[in-house]
Amino acid sequence: MMASMAMIEQRAVRIPWPPLLHRVVKTVRARGLFEPGQHLLVAISGGPDSVALLLLLHRLAARWRLRLTAVHFNYGLRGRESDDDQAFVMSLCESLRVPLHTVPLDVRTRPKRVSLQAQAREVRYRVMAQLAEDLGVDRIAVGHTADDQAETILLWMLRGAGLTGLAGMPAERDGKIVRPLYEARRREILAFLDATGHSYRQDSSNRKLIYTRNRIRHEVLPVLSRIAPTAIEALCRMGDLCREDEQYLASQVDQVSASLVQAGSDGGYTIHRQRLQAETPAMQRRVLREVFRRVHSMRRAPSVATVEAVRRLLSSKGAGGGHAIGGVRIRLTRHALAIQPAGVALQQPGSKAICQVESVQVPSVIEWAGTGQQIRVQEGSPAEARRFVVSREWAMIVDADRVSQPLHLRSWRAGDRFVPSGMKGRSKKLQDYFVDLKIPSSERGRIPILEAPEGIVGVIGYRPDERFQAQNSTRRCLIVSMDGESTTEGVH
Numbered sequence: 001m002m003a004s005m006a007m008i009e010q011r012a013v014r015i016p017w018p019p020l021l022h023r024v025v026k027t028v029r030a031r032g033l034f035e036p037g038q039h040l041l042v043a044i045s046g047g048p049d050s051v052a053l054l055l056l057l058h059r060l061a062a063r064w065r066l067r068l069t070a071v072h073f074n075y076g077l078r079g080r081e082s083d084d085d086q087a088f089v090m091s092l093c094e095s096l097r098v099p100l101h102t103v104p105l106d107v108r109t110r111p112k113r114v115s116l117q118a119q120a121r122e123v124r125y126r127v128m129a130q131l132a133e134d135l136g137v138d139r140i141a142v143g144h145t146a147d148d149q150a151e152t153i154l155l156w157m158l159r160g161a162g163l164t165g166l167a168g169m170p171a172e173r174d175g176k177i178v179r180p181l182y183e184a185r186r187r188e189i190l191a192f193l194d195a196t197g198h199s200y201r202q203d204s205s206n207r208k209l210i211y212t213r214n215r216i217r218h219e220v221l222p223v224l225s226r227i228a229p230t231a232i233e234a235l236c237r238m239g240d241l242c243r244e245d246e247q248y249l250a251s252q253v254d255q256v257s258a259s260l261v262q263a264g265s266d267g268g269y270t271i272h273r274q275r276l277q278a279e280t281p282a283m284q285r286r287v288l289r290e291v292f293r294r295v296h297s298m299r300r301a302p303s304v305a306t307v308e309a310v311r312r313l314l315s316s317k318g319a320g321g322g323h324a325i326g327g328v329r330i331r332l333t334r335h336a337l338a339i340q341p342a343g344v345a346l347q348q349p350g351s352k353a354i355c356q357v358e359s360v361q362v363p364s365v366i367e368w369a370g371t372g373q374q375i376r377v378q379e380g381s382p383a384e385a386r387r388f389v390v391s392r393e394w395a396m397i398v399d400a401d402r403v404s405q406p407l408h409l410r411s412w413r414a415g416d417r418f419v420p421s422g423m424k425g426r427s428k429k430l431q432d433y434f435v436d437l438k439i440p441s442s443e444r445g446r447i448p449i450l451e452a453p454e455g456i457v458g459v460i461g462y463r464p465d466e467r468f469q470a471q472n473s474t475r476r477c478l479i480v481s482m483d484g485e486s487t488t489e490g491v492h
Contacts, residue, residue, distance in 0.1 A: 268340030303359035
């Protein structure tokens with residue numbers, strides 16, 4: 001009996017590999033993603049990409065002596081559908097005899113500074129890193145494909161990103177996260193699952209065109225592929241080239257930072273102001289981004305608007321005062337720029353010297369330091385918008401097709417103008433508007449302004465811009481609301 005079992009196992013090992021597995025092995029070897037004998041934690045949602053990843057690694061496990069453990073996250077955002085996804089994954093892992101860890105996560109109950117999707121991703125990676133450490137895992141395998149990479153690059157391109165964004169996702173991240181399907185196309189994944197007779201789950205939210213990534217996937221990439229059949233491969237190749245350039249520039253940043261950045265005992269950093277000013281704008285941006293990443297609690301790279309706001313401070317003649325920008329605190333002196341965690345108080349309430357810039361994704365909740373409020377931005381139909389605003393103390397409904405990305409929340413600037421609703425299309429200086437409301441000058445910089453590339457969308461808590469308000473013909477709405485009592489003075 002033992003001999004026959006050994007023969008069966010030996011024959012199983014010799015079963016020919018499917019073409020997709022050959023591609024995966026080639027990617028793994030060329031990019032050094034993992035080695036034989038290692039322990040892999042495989043993230044599986046139940047969708048086609050992650051199911052294919054687990055099946056392929058399971059097929060490879062015997063020959064490469066791999067140890068596999070799976071992890072599934074249930075966010076509960078889609079009700080019964082989320083529970084059915086979990087049940088499917090549990091059944092699949094049981095059939096493959098792969099140990100599974102199911103992790104319930106309710107991201108809705110957590111403090112929110114970014115979109116729900118971005119927040120879920122940040123939490124997911126943090127939990128996987130901890131689980132990998134607890135289990136002694138060598139690598140964490142995720143199911144991103146070449147199609148995902150092309151979508152990511154286009155998404156960052158539309159946001160006006162530089163080399164870092166255009167590089168997209170790396171095949172290996174932080175020496176731990178690996179993407180074995182990095183060079184595989186989504187159509188190859190589906191063909192493999194169809195040929196092997198394996199089922200998978202479909203996330204209904206992936207079909208909703210309210211999300212920019214989904215619109216890129218379903219509307220933009222098909223057009224590009226018709227124009228250039230190898231569009232996805234070309235985008236991925238561009239990502240690899242940008243990453244190589246980015247890695248070289250990052251090494252230069254390390255050298256420059258060593259001479260002008262000093263770590264503090266409070267988790268913050270001090271940058272030599274004059275030396276940073278002497279660097280090129282490109283190097284200034286890179287140094288600031290790196291310091292922001294070190295200081296920010298979520299290790300998130302700052303937006304372009306955030307970096308430029310700090311650069312404007314850097315070149316200003318003033319000194320002193322506290323500034324809340326991009327989720328960190330900044331203090332400017334004659335010789336230094338101090339960047340510290342958000343929990344470090346740098347200013348007294350009522351100080352005039354306050355500046356804040358926050359990148360806004362849809363949907364998201366921004367904690368606005370200037371007023372202590374939470375500002376919600378979400379998308380919905382006109383009917384959904386009307387139902388939502390009934391219960392809110394203050395909200396505005398924006399025609400989503402009249403504004404483009406990126407959106408930012410920021411403090412007001414000298415020269416700002418907008419068209420207050422009810423003013424019959426007449427433009428007004430924001431400073432004059434504040435004067436009319438008798439808002440003290442010391443408080444004006446604390447009031448959040450929602451801005452799109454087309455102009456100011458509204459003064460949060462006060463008045464929307466008439467040009468972007470929803471009309472009877474509006475099909476998609478942005479709903480902007482405010483939670484919490486404002487700490488500014490004046491008439492609302």
